[in-house]
Amino acid sequence: MDVNTDRHLLNVKLDDVRVILTMLKTIHFRESAMVYATDFGLKFTVENHQCLQANVFLQKELFYCYVLKEEQVSFKINLNVFMECLGIFGSTLTGQSKTPSLMMYYDGYGEPLVLTIEEGGIVTNCSIKTMDAEMALNFEFTSLNVENKIIMKAEGLKECFNEIDGRSEIIEILMSPDEPLFRMTTYTESGDNHTQISQDSNYIDSFNCARTRSYRYKTALLKPSTRVLPAADKVSIRTDERGFLSLQFMINADNIHPSFVEYLCAPDEDLSTET
Secondary structure (H helix, E strand, O other): OOOOOOOOOEEEEEOOHHHHHHHHHOOOOOOEEEEEEEOOEEEEEEEEOOOEEEEEEEEHHHOOEEEEOOOOEEEEEEHHHHHHHHOOOHHHHHOOOOOOEEEEEEOOOOOOEEEEEEEOOEEEEEEEOOEOOOOOOOOOOOHHHEEEEEEEEHHHHHHHHHHOOOOOOEEEEEEOOOOOOEEEEEEEOOEEEEEEEOOOOOOEEEEEEOOOEEEEEEHHHHHHHHHHOOOOOEEEEEEEOOOOEEEEEEEOOOOOOOEEEEEEEOOOEEOOOOO
């Protein structure tokens, strides 16, 4: 691998390419992604119109080499092509042999993103065209405006998604300081379907709910977030005073440094109630 890190604007190296591959699979529902590099690490952002934003955060500590020469670097890539390159060794990524390592560098505006993947002495180089990063959606979701927050084991949310009726076009999410603490409801011609989690459930780590609120979201927008659940350990569920939803998943991709995936979703219809 190229050991000269001085001549690249951005240069990162990772011992196990499966770490980044696992994380990006959780937001791989659109063709393109925006990439942001800062002193904190890498962020990959995928958006669906004006209603949904999914972010993967890879902390700087995940990489054994992380060199960035500017305060921030941003560009857009074809996510389909990027994922193909990361998975170039195919089924060996899930085996027990030596893990493929990754070096990735970018030299600035108009330059490609170059990947070098090595496994057992076999080296593959990939060059991916970059485009101008678009202005990311600003949902103005801040902790100051959060009304309700629940942290639970990811298995709990996974169970809720498994139990609701997937034919429903909307999912209603209720969070409350009273029972039930958390409830998901779907509506179809067959009737209403509810699944809920109580305050004393083993799934619940902590909660801070100021008032009873329920908001509706398009099922098609929330469905991509379910692909994160098999890899996640915990999930933070938050809603703000406008009904915007944040699902932040914690994933220990390398069993040492936690990484995060966040889905931000706009409400379809405000059915908020207060007690």
